[in-house]
Amino acid sequence: MIGDAPQHTGLADSEAPAPRILLRGVSKTFGNQNNGGGTLALANVDLTVRDGAFVSLLGPSGCGKTTILRMVNGLIAPDAGTITVSGQAPRPGPDMGFVFQSFRLIPWSSVRGNVEFALVETIPGKAERRARADRYIELVGLSRFADAYPSELSGGMKQRVALARALASEPAILLLDEPFASIDAQTRELMQIELMRLWTLRKSVALFVTHSVDEAILLSDQIVLMGPRPGRVLEVIDVGLNRPRWTYDVRAEPRFIELRSYLWDRIRTLVLTDPQSDFYGRDLSANI
Amino acid sequence: MKIAVYRLLFLAALIGLWWLASTQVARNLVPSPLATLQAAQRLIAEGRLGTALFDSLSIYLGGYTVAIFLGVPLGLLMGTIRPLGKTLEIFVYALSATPRVAFIPLIIVFLGLGPQAKILIIFLGAVMPILINTYAGALNSDQDLVEMARSVGAKRQRIFTQIVLPGAVPFIIVGLRVGATIGLINTVVAELYTAVKGLGGLLAIYGNTFRMAEYFVVVLTLALVGVVVTEALRFVEIRLGRWRRSEVIV
Numbered sequence: 001m002i003g004d005a006p007q008h009t010g011l012a013d014s015e016a017p018a019p020r021i022l023l024r025g026v027s028k029t030f031g032n033q034n035n036g037g038g039t040l041a042l043a044n045v046d047l048t049v050r051d052g053a054f055v056s057l058l059g060p061s062g063c064g065k066t067t068i069l070r071m072v073n074g075l076i077a078p079d080a081g082t083i084t085v086s087g088q089a090p091r092p093g094p095d096m097g098f099v100f101q102s103f104r105l106i107p108w109s110s111v112r113g114n115v116e117f118a119l120v121e122t123i124p125g126k127a128e129r130r131a132r133a134d135r136y137i138e139l140v141g142l143s144r145f146a147d148a149y150p151s152e153l154s155g156g157m158k159q160r161v162a163l164a165r166a167l168a169s170e171p172a173i174l175l176l177d178e179p180f181a182s183i184d185a186q187t188r189e190l191m192q193i194e195l196m197r198l199w200t201l202r203k204s205v206a207l208f209v210t211h212s213v214d215e216a217i218l219l220s221d222q223i224v225l226m227g228p229r230p231g232r233v234l235e236v237i238d239v240g241l242n243r244p245r246w247t248y249d250v251r252a253e254p255r256f257i258e259l260r261s262y263l264w265d266r267i268r269t270l271v272l273t274d275p276q277s278d279f280y281g282r283d284l285s286a287n288i
Numbered sequence: 289m290k291i292a293v294y295r296l297l298f299l300a301a302l303i304g305l306w307w308l309a310s311t312q313v314a315r316n317l318v319p320s321p322l323a324t325l326q327a328a329q330r331l332i333a334e335g336r337l338g339t340a341l342f343d344s345l346s347i348y349l350g351g352y353t354v355a356i357f358l359g360v361p362l363g364l365l366m367g368t369i370r371p372l373g374k375t376l377e378i379f380v381y382a383l384s385a386t387p388r389v390a391f392i393p394l395i396i397v398f399l400g401l402g403p404q405a406k407i408l409i410i411f412l413g414a415v416m417p418i419l420i421n422t423y424a425g426a427l428n429s430d431q432d433l434v435e436m437a438r439s440v441g442a443k444r445q446r447i448f449t450q451i452v453l454p455g456a457v458p459f460i461i462v463g464l465r466v467g468a469t470i471g472l473i474n475t476v477v478a479e480l481y482t483a484v485k486g487l488g489g490l491l492a493i494y495g496n497t498f499r500m501a502e503y504f505v506v507v508l509t510l511a512l513v514g515v516v517v518t519e520a521l522r523f524v525e526i527r528l529g530r531w532r533r534s535e536v537i538v
Contacts, residue, residue, distance in 0.1 A: 075438060117437070117450070149531040151531065
């Protein structure tokens with residue numbers, strides 16, 4: 001059996017590091033709640049992310065994955081429940097790096113300017129800030145483009161800039177919201193390896209939102225499977241594949257194949273039983 | 289370069305048409321290009337054109353500058369402080385839909401016929417497009433970028449100066465350009481309705497006495513001022529918009 005009933009605590013190891021991110025009974029409703037309207041984005045979510053862990057939030061669209069990231073970052077507040085990050089209430093700042101799906105680069109700033117933008121609060125000295133930015137631009141392989149504007153870059157390069165920006169303040173927590181969803185398939189595979197490399201260099205907590213099963217298994221220590229309407233945690237699964245994973249063919253491992261078919265099955269069931277889904281009630285196994 | 293040649297060719301065609309019109313229209317209503325050139329030389333030599341241009345430019349730039357220094361900050365405030373914007377916008381739209389010429393008698397009663405009245409008339413014309421476009425630019429700020437800035441811990445002031453303000457610049461420039469044109473129109477209107485001075489004053493004098501060559505000189509001078517001002521603003525726009533690689537029109 002891959003995942004038993006919901007076990008929100010993740011690793012049941014008493015020697016495991018202290019929790020870095022803790023969600024207890026978190027709920028969030030969007031829209032007007034007064035007249036009974038609004039949609040329940042998250043219902044009673046418990047989640048524990050231990051220090052140094054790479055954790056993926058996996059699930060079909062509409063299960064509140066992005067909402068969790070934004071609440072952990074302190075950009076929005078939950079309606080109920082508590083969130084603690086590094087033992088405190090979440091607050092945006094240089095201690096967390098956020099990589100957005102749509103890159104969100106400042107179009108009128110150069111690559112260097114974009115990376116420096118995230119460092120103003122932490123590094124007051126201009127020369128020092130520039131040196132730090134250049135170091136991370138080099139780390140993602142974009143030194144030649146440090147003075148280029150975002151409009152001159154490809155999608156993959158833009159996302160590398162966004163990654164450099166999130167990493168440059170050397171945050172304890174990295175929040176990634178489907179960062180590779182709008183990148184072509186080849187670039188995406190290279191970016192996944194790139195991310196694993198960077199993450200190995202300096203182990204921070206990574207909370208990674210994706211709806212790709214393969215991506216979740218490839219990158220994570222733990223996968224949090226979520227269900228839609230209302231968004232909730234269904235199951236937490238330990239991946240248990242050896243790192244570094246770019247040195248061998250992870251996809252050929254029996255554990256990978258086992259996890260993938262199990263997760264696919266769960267997600268397909270979720271989609272087919274979700275009345276809001278385009279595939280609701282369809283029999284995908286029937287012959288054409 | 290090619291465009292410059294095309295423009296010169298078009299200008300030559302316009303002058304050709306003008307010359308043709310001057311030979312066809314009776315009673316000297318359209319002066320020939322040559323007669324206009326001679327009139328221009330005369331007006332410049334007598335110093336009349338220079339004095340009038342100086343008068344007009346000083347009230348024009350006065351009114352326009354005040355419009356910029358009030359319109360841009362107020363537009364930014366309205367765009368960033370939503371309750372303020374929502375409260376004021378209906379009044380701004382109402383005022384901008386009212387022909388500002390309607391206020392001229394009132395302005396004359398309060399400020400007389402001197403430069404203060406003229407500057408106010410120009411200001412009232414120029415400030416509306418500047419204010420409304422700046423407001424639109426601030427409202428249109430990229431919320432995704434604002435959220436990104438919040439997530440790196442940027443303070444309100446930095447979000448404003450580095451995200452909201454630069455994002456509004458293209459809108460502000462459009463406002464400045466429209467404001468400059470309306471300001472110039474109102475300069476002439478002010479000079480016609482209040483103390484008859486400046487280029488508008490010359491228009492009135494030469495128009496009423498049917499001295500069409502001189503009249504044309506004044507009209508062309510006004511057109512030239514308009515071109516210089518809008519081209520200067522376009523230069524600023526291109527300088528500020530270098531990051532928008534694909535949209536730069538040179």
